Amino acid sequence: MGRWAPDTPGRLAKAALDLYSERGYEQTTVAEIAGRAGLTERTYFRHYADKREVLFAGSAALQEVFVAAVAGAPAGTGPLRAVAAGVDAAAGMFTDRRDFARKRHEVITANADLLERELIKLATLSAALSAALRERGVPDPAAAVAAETGVAVFKVGFERWVAPEEIRGLPELVYDTLETLTGMAAEGAEGARA
Known part of the structure; x- marks a missing residue:
């Protein structure tokens, strides 16, 4: 593939992930990543600061989508429901990316x-x-608790989604995780009243 081919960042990300999976993160160099993608090291550094950041390039976009959905929730929506809207929007970003996400998760956790x-x-x-x-007018600590809860629900749902044998979609797993949390919270509230 020529250097002028489209989607340079995507090609670099795929090359990096393939090499990290094959050889290990520590053993892979930027020169090898660029070479695998059919590009130069200089081109690599135009897109990524170092060999680690190629795995985290989507972080800003994920945060932007998540926060925009929370901010855009209808007025009067409670903090957990607003965060659930963010979780739903974020989950939608991963459609058709399970194989990439699984490989990325394996590399990161190793x-x-x-x-x-x-x-x-x-x-x-x-x-x-x-x-x-x-x-949105949510005071602390409710804002912090709702935010941490949303991130935890997304993280657990995501980790379930990238499990080797999992076939259900990310939105389904995220909502299942949220329902688990809701059930646990209800149990806790009943136990506190008893």
């Missing part, structure tokens, strides 16, 4: 530095959601 970066991404997302909820 490397402590990448796992740390993934957790930072989730903490940043939670802070952004909390800010969006506060802008």
Whole structure:
């Protein structure tokens, strides 16, 4: 494939993920990623700051979609329902990307530095959601609790979705996870009253 072919970032991401899966993250160089994609190292660095960031390029877009859905929830929507709208919008971004997501998840969970970066991404997302909820008039600690809950539900649903034998869709698994949480919260409220 020539250097002028479209979707340079996507080609680099696929090449990186393939190499990380084959050889390991630590053993793979940027030069090898660029070469596998049919590009130069210089081109790689036009798109990504380092070999780690190729795995996290979608973080900003995910956060933007999640936060926009929370901010755009109808007036009077409670904080958990607003966050559920964000979870739903975010889940929609992964349609037809399960194979890529599975490989990415395997690479990230096998490397402590990448796992740390993934957790930072989730903490940043939670802070952004909390800010969006506060802008809607939700006070703390409710804004922070709702944001953290939404991120946890999305994370658990996502991890279930990328499991090797899983065939259900991400939205279904996210809502199943949310229903599990709702049931647990109801149990907890009943137990506290008893």
